Amino acid sequence: MDDNNGKKNNTKYETKEDGTTTINNKEVFSKIKVEENYFENGKVINLKGKNQYYPNFIDVGGNQKEVFKEFIAAFSDLNKTEQYNCELCESGLLVKKDNLDNGIDNDQKEKFFSKISTLNMAHNKILGPSEKFPNSYWNFNSGLKICHFCTFLLIHHHLAFTKLSDGSEIFINAPSFKLMYELNKLVRELFGKTDVDSTKKREILAMSVIEYTRRLQTTLGQWNAMNIEIVIKKGDEIDFYTLPYETVNIISDRAIASILSDIGEFAIFDSVISGNYSFLQEISYKIIRASFKNESISAFIKMYKNQNNSILTAQKILKLYATIIDRRRLYARTK
Numbered sequence: 001m002d003d004n005n006g007k008k009n010n011t012k013y014e015t016k017e018d019g020t021t022t023i024n025n026k027e028v029f030s031k032i033k034v035e036e037n038y039f040e041n042g043k044v045i046n047l048k049g050k051n052q053y054y055p056n057f058i059d060v061g062g063n064q065k066e067v068f069k070e071f072i073a074a075f076s077d078l079n080k081t082e083q084y085n086c087e088l089c090e091s092g093l094l095v096k097k098d099n100l101d102n103g104i105d106n107d108q109k110e111k112f113f114s115k116i117s118t119l120n121m122a123h124n125k126i127l128g129p130s131e132k133f134p135n136s137y138w139n140f141n142s143g144l145k146i147c148h149f150c151t152f153l154l155i156h157h158h159l160a161f162t163k164l165s166d167g168s169e170i171f172i173n174a175p176s177f178k179l180m181y182e183l184n185k186l187v188r189e190l191f192g193k194t195d196v197d198s199t200k201k202r203e204i205l206a207m208s209v210i211e212y213t214r215r216l217q218t219t220l221g222q223w224n225a226m227n228i229e230i231v232i233k234k235g236d237e238i239d240f241y242t243l244p245y246e247t248v249n250i251i252s253d254r255a256i257a258s259i260l261s262d263i264g265e266f267a268i269f270d271s272v273i274s275g276n277y278s279f280l281q282e283i284s285y286k287i288i289r290a291s292f293k294n295e296s297i298s299a300f301i302k303m304y305k306n307q308n309n310s311i312l313t314a315q316k317i318l319k320l321y322a323t324i325i326d327r328r329r330l331y332a333r334t335k
Contacts, residue, residue: 029075039065044156053158057122063105064112070100075149084147088119092147116151119144123154126236161233162188166197168234172208175227182216183208198232201241205230206251206273213257220252246331247273253327259320265301268317272324280321287314
């Protein structure tokens with residue numbers, strides 16, 4: 001349910017279009033099942049030792065486990081937190097470590113809070129700087145001062161990525177929080193359980209835009225269309241890819257997205273995102289000619305529903321071509 005300010009209302013939180021989220025019920029932190037989610041066989045991740053994303057966030061022996069439990073629960077108690085000038089979010093929240101006294105070891109508490117005081121590899125293995133090698137990106141420091149709430153959010157960043165069959169992970173970035181959320185939800189649905197790898201990044205991004213347009217019956221604004229990118233993480237390498245603006249402009253047209261989805265042929269889809277629109281005319285002609293001669297059309301189209309209705313399929317492809325040409329003319333006039 002949306003209110004008049006464009007916010008998505010929920011009993012637990014409110015999310016604005018720009019991505020700003022307000023947590024209405026802070027007691028949710030005291031109800032988090034820390035043991036079940038963050039340690040051995042954790043549903044979120046096992047934070048102990050050299051884990052894949054946040055190495056040694058909790059020591060190997062688990063001596064800081066109780067400190068971490070109290071750390072999370074403290075976000076529910078205003079008496080245990082204070083405002084902090086975070087260099088990441090600017091208006092941060094800090095847990096008062098001296099107020100955590102639920103029988104936890106003071107030595108382990110000091111070690112834990114010292115470890116998370118500045119952004120480092122414990123927060124993120126790839127992006128966090130090493131304590132021993134300050135560089136110009138971090139203003140010649142070993143890291144940024146980061147608040148404890150940002151720390152809590154960062155140890156969940158891996159949940160936003162969709163893992164592909166080759167072990168790589170992908171995330172679609174967009175200017176609008178709502179658009180970004182919907183696109184990544186589609187990516188997980190379409191590609192999270194299929195045999196596709198990150199070399200198909202162009203196809204993954206294009207298909208996500210098409211399905212977003214088709215399912216939500218909406219179009220992208222110019223700013224959104226120009227600034228959608230796919231982030232690919234494989235091992236310690238991070239790569240980015242964007243589609244040309246004209247391609248996004250074409251495939252985010254509702255009529256075009258609908259026809260593409262209806263046809264469902266990869267060759268047609270690939271020709272559109274490659275900008276090879278003349279191929280649509282050529283293949284339509286070949287399908288019609290082969291149909292009149294009672295010849296096989298399997299070399300042109302692969303899906304049984306299209307082979308069984310070849311003339312109708314050719315008509316759909318020609319309609320797609322005509323719609324694209326009209327869209328390009330309209331786009332040229334409005335540039």
